[in-house]
Amino acid sequence: MKEPHTVRRLGDLARAIVYRQALIKHECWPRARLEELQQRRLASLLDWVTEKSPFYREFRSTHRLGPPYSLQDFPILDKKTYMKCFDQIVTDPRLRLSQLQEHMAHVCGDEYYLGKYRVLTTAGSSGLKTVVVFNRKEWSIQEATSMRIASMMGVVPFSLRRPTIVTIGSHSPLHDSYRLPLSMDTGLYRYHVLPATALLEELVQRLNYLQPHVLRGFPSLLGLLVTEVLQGHLHINPSIIAGGGEPLTGELRKQLQAAWPKSAVFDIYGTQEGLRAMECNPGQGMHIFEDLGIVEVVDENNQPVPDGTLGHKILFTSLFGFTQPVIRYEITDMMVLAAEPCPCGQPFRRILAINGRNDDVLYLRGRGGKQVAIHPVHFWNVLESYADIRQYQVVHEPDGICLRLMFDEGNGHVAGSVREHLTRKLHTLGVERPSIRVELVTALEDRSRHMGKWKNIISNVNHSTQ
Numbered sequence: 001m002k003e004p005h006t007v008r009r010l011g012d013l014a015r016a017i018v019y020r021q022a023l024i025k026h027e028c029w030p031r032a033r034l035e036e037l038q039q040r041r042l043a044s045l046l047d048w049v050t051e052k053s054p055f056y057r058e059f060r061s062t063h064r065l066g067p068p069y070s071l072q073d074f075p076i077l078d079k080k081t082y083m084k085c086f087d088q089i090v091t092d093p094r095l096r097l098s099q100l101q102e103h104m105a106h107v108c109g110d111e112y113y114l115g116k117y118r119v120l121t122t123a124g125s126s127g128l129k130t131v132v133v134f135n136r137k138e139w140s141i142q143e144a145t146s147m148r149i150a151s152m153m154g155v156v157p158f159s160l161r162r163p164t165i166v167t168i169g170s171h172s173p174l175h176d177s178y179r180l181p182l183s184m185d186t187g188l189y190r191y192h193v194l195p196a197t198a199l200l201e202e203l204v205q206r207l208n209y210l211q212p213h214v215l216r217g218f219p220s221l222l223g224l225l226v227t228e229v230l231q232g233h234l235h236i237n238p239s240i241i242a243g244g245g246e247p248l249t250g251e252l253r254k255q256l257q258a259a260w261p262k263s264a265v266f267d268i269y270g271t272q273e274g275l276r277a278m279e280c281n282p283g284q285g286m287h288i289f290e291d292l293g294i295v296e297v298v299d300e301n302n303q304p305v306p307d308g309t310l311g312h313k314i315l316f317t318s319l320f321g322f323t324q325p326v327i328r329y330e331i332t333d334m335m336v337l338a339a340e341p342c343p344c345g346q347p348f349r350r351i352l353a354i355n356g357r358n359d360d361v362l363y364l365r366g367r368g369g370k371q372v373a374i375h376p377v378h379f380w381n382v383l384e385s386y387a388d389i390r391q392y393q394v395v396h397e398p399d400g401i402c403l404r405l406m407f408d409e410g411n412g413h414v415a416g417s418v419r420e421h422l423t424r425k426l427h428t429l430g431v432e433r434p435s436i437r438v439e440l441v442t443a444l445e446d447r448s449r450h451m452g453k454w455k456n457i458i459s460n461v462n463h464s465t466q
């Protein structure tokens with residue numbers, strides 16, 4: 001007889017608890033032992049994909065590769081190519097992109113696909129959507145990583161006083177920040193996910209009620225909450241604050257620390273494909289969990305840059321993704337890795353600086369003359385829901401908002417409905433007569449010209465003098 005879904009989910013979590021123990025042991029290993037583990041896992045991954053994935057099988061025969069394989073012999077895949085070749089890359093022939101998209105349209109909780117897969121979707125700063133599939137074991141590793149991050153912040157499962165963890169983020173089961181807590185919600189922690197798209201007043205109200213021990217969210221949103229503390233609306237006392245999804249600047253860290261002097265402020269980095277990095281101590285840089293993945297920091301020509309130097313992008317290889325191999329997958333975040341080992345003794349390399357999504361909060365005139373702070377998440381949500389938009393930029397000028405849209409060829413006709421959708425959204429958020437003009441463009445500036453300070457949402461208006 002088939003196990004009921006809840007039993008299987010509990011099984012996934014039980015496995016995650018075992019994995020977590022193993023992962024935590026790696027944190028005390030010497031670097032050489034970690035590198036051995038990486039090489040062993042990489043060898044099994046490359047053996048597996050060259051047998052089971054039609055894409056890599058063909059690549060192996062065209063390039064006459066044979067074991068032992070070297071990672072550098074494998075192709076670099078950007079998001080677009082990856083999604084184009086998706087059906088050939090996956091190692092289970094039953095996984096078809098079109099059918100997964102169909103499944104995603106109906107997911108409302110922690111459902112499995114074909115009885116064993118969890119399917120997520122992403123839309124990064126490029127606005128290009130990707131799909132990520134994990135089998136149950138792979139998902140347990142995701143859960144274990146999540147518990148590992150909690151442990152590094154000092155939150156231990158099975159403690160008598162179950163901590164209340166509140167994440168302000170996506171409210172979709174297709175995003176890991178929501179799906180992970182959902183799949184692990186068995187009473188170990190008290191998890192709450194509040195939608196980042198909610199009105200600020202509602203978030204403040206909910207937070208005052210929940211009184212989180214741990215508060216997680218986009219740094220720019222945490223910045224808005226600091227203002228709410230200063231204005232006397234928000235009364236919470238989290239012992240741990242964690243930012244993720246955007247760079248946490250030194251300035252914001254100071255503001256958070258000033259608003260909540262007794263809390264520890266952590267920075268977390270992660271991608272839906274399974275790359276995770278986390279600070280051991282606040283301000284020390286984020287350790288990449290290299291027991292689960294390999295990160296190559298490279299320049300424009302895909303050549304490795306030395307530690308301590310700013311790269312143009314990274315190539316990520318997941319050492320645990322066997323269903324949907326992620327090998328030398330291009331992530332357009334620019335980062336600098338520390339050249340020195342960390343004083344804490346962990347063998348994992350650290351991200352010292354990262355220039356990822358770096359969008360501005362826009363301050364628009366609200367009804368009744370009051371200014372309304374509009375977090376970039378509202379723009380991401382609307383604009384990234386259109387599959388036809390290749391790239392976009394929102395620029396707030398003194399005379400209104402300029403929306404620059406770049407479409408896949410021939411799809412520009414939806415621009416009008418995008419504009420209407422955004423106007424409606426801003427109106428709901430309390431903006432008085434939002435003025436939006438649309439520019440259709442065929443190219444947006446190269447992000448490298450900004451030294452990685454690429455912004456999708458830009459404010460050219462000084463909000464204090466408005």
Ligand SMILES: [Zn+2]
Nearest residue numbers: 280342344346
């Ligand atoms: Zn450290």
